[in-house]
Amino acid sequence: MTxxxxxxVGIQYQADNPKQAPQIIAKGFGELAEEIIALAKxxxxxVHEDEQLAGFLNSLDLGQEIPRELYIVIAxxxxxxxxxxxxxxxxxxxxxxxxxxxx
Numbered sequence: 790m791t792x793x794x795x796x797x798v799g800i801q802y803q804a805d806n807p808k809q810a811p812q813i814i815a816k817g818f819g820e821l822a823e824e825i826i827a828l829a830k831x832x833x834x835x836v837h838e839d840e841q842l843a844g845f846l847n848s849l850d851l852g853q854e855i856p857r858e859l860y861i862v863i864a865x866x867x868x869x870x871x872x873x874x875x876x877x878x879x880x881x882x883x884x885x886x887x888x889x890x891x892x
Contacts, residue, residue: 797822798846799829800855802867810854811863816847835870 799815815825829836842862846855855863871877 794819795822795826796840796843796847797825798843798849799825799834800846800863802863810857810860811867813846813849813851813853813855816849816851818847835873837866837870 796818797816798813800811801814802811803809817825826836842859845859849855
């Protein structure tokens with residue numbers, strides 16, 4: 790039994806332009822995928838591993854916006870990555886009294 794080569798896809802979301810969907814900015818298989826992942830981690834980019842999602846996103850072209858069908862999935866991943874980095878929208882300003890006011 791042979792393992793499928795690892796795949797990786799990089800997407801970019803412009804928070805200053807929320808009307809634009811995230812775009813595919815990098816993609817690859819095997820060694821190139823490993824390089825993409827290593828570079829992302831080296832630059833503090835959070836990496837989410839999902840073989841099915843990566844496989845679908847790899848079918849898109851570089852520079853292509855993600856399709857509407859993936860908006861919710863990608864939005865949840867982006868939101869979760871922001872929370873992991875301690876970033877919260879201003880509208881969340883201590884709404885439950887549990888966040889540090891210094892954030």
